Amino acid sequence: DTAVSQTPKYLVTQMGNDKSIKCEQNLGHDTMYWYKQDSKKFLKIMFSYNNKELIINETVPNRFSPKSPDKAHLNLHINSLELGDSAVYFCASSQGWTGGATSGYTFGSGTRLTVV
Amino acid sequence: GQQVMQIPQYQHVQEGEDFTTYCNSSTTLSNIQWYKQRPGGHPVFLIQLVKSGEVKKQKRLTFQFGEAKKNSSLHITATQTTDVGTYFCAGSRTGNQFYFGTGTSLTVIP
Numbered sequence: 001d002t003a004v005s006q007t008p009k010y011l012v013t014q015m016g017n018d019k020s021i022k023c024e025q026n027l028g029h030d031t032m033y034w035y036k037q038d039s040k041k042f043l044k045i046m047f048s049y050n051n052k053e054l055i056i057n058e059t060v061p062n063r064f065s066p067k068s069p070d071k072a073h074l075n076l077h078i079n080s081l082e083l084g085d086s087a088v089y090f091c092a093s094s095q096g097w098t099g100g101a102t103s104g105y106t107f108g109s110g111t112r113l114t115v116v
Numbered sequence: 117g118q119q120v121m122q123i124p125q126y127q128h129v130q131e132g133e134d135f136t137t138y139c140n141s142s143t144t145l146s147n148i149q150w151y152k153q154r155p156g157g158h159p160v161f162l163i164q165l166v167k168s169g170e171v172k173k174q175k176r177l178t179f180q181f182g183e184a185k186k187n188s189s190l191h192i193t194a195t196q197t198t199d200v201g202t203y204f205c206a207g208s209r210t211g212n213q214f215y216f217g218t219g220t221s222l223t224v225i226p
Contacts, residue, residue: 013122035216041202043159043216071217090158104161105214 003027004108006091012114013081013110020077023091031055032074033105034066035090043090050096056073081115087110120207121153122217130225134197137220139188139205147208148188153219154201195224 004025013019025032033056034046048056049068063079074091091108119142129135138154139148147166151159163172165181165188178191188207192199202221206214 015177041153041219041221043204045213045215048213075217104164105159106161107158109158 004091004093004106006089006108006111008111009109010112010114012116015081015083015115017081018077018079019081020075021089021091022077023074023108024109025072025091025093025106027093027095027106029093029095030071031094031096032068032071033092033094034074034076035092037088037090037110039073039087047074047076047101050097078113081113083115086113086115104105120205120215120217122203122220126221126223128223128225129195131197132194135192135222136200137190137203137222139190139207139217141186141207143186143198143209145185145207145209147214148185149206149214150179150188150190151204151206151216152201152225153204156181157201159204190220195222197224197226200224217218 006023022058031050033048036046037043045058047066051071052068055070065077068074088110091109092105094105121140121144123138127135147164149164150162152162153159163179165179167184169183170181176193188205190203202219204219205217206213
């Protein structure tokens, strides 16, 4: 069984479109994250939710809006896509806000977003 | 966010050679973690170090946390083709939010 699953795996879309990426974890973790990995492989935290509450909101354009309907799901909606949004987006989870400090983060397999 | 730099950015080694990547933080860290990302894959948690001067081993991998808790290293002995990938450190000042390093991409030439 996949621990952290993201859909879709690949997403190709035109500039200006709106798209969503979904993430679900079955580990029973209560903290979930969105990371962006650019072409140079730099991994940057975007958002973090703990028990459906937003606890980290790094400097990210407000075109990006996360939504956590319950602690097992964290979705990412992106409005008015731009060329610079092309990247791999990873969802991750950990047990507790400090859970990343005990057993690390469990990452999903990523969504490769290409904006043309 | 805090700065965590890794060197080198890229490393090519012959199979059987050793490999080391270094992680340096501008601030004192409470914890440091290491992850491996295979080409086309996702980061996978390897280990966490907490204590000053701590050394941990996993088979051919040796992880070290500096005495000042500002740097860390990952050393692989006798690399194999299965070691190919990008290795990331991730440091935290507070024990909760971790910031990833810039990564070291390892290529192993058979």
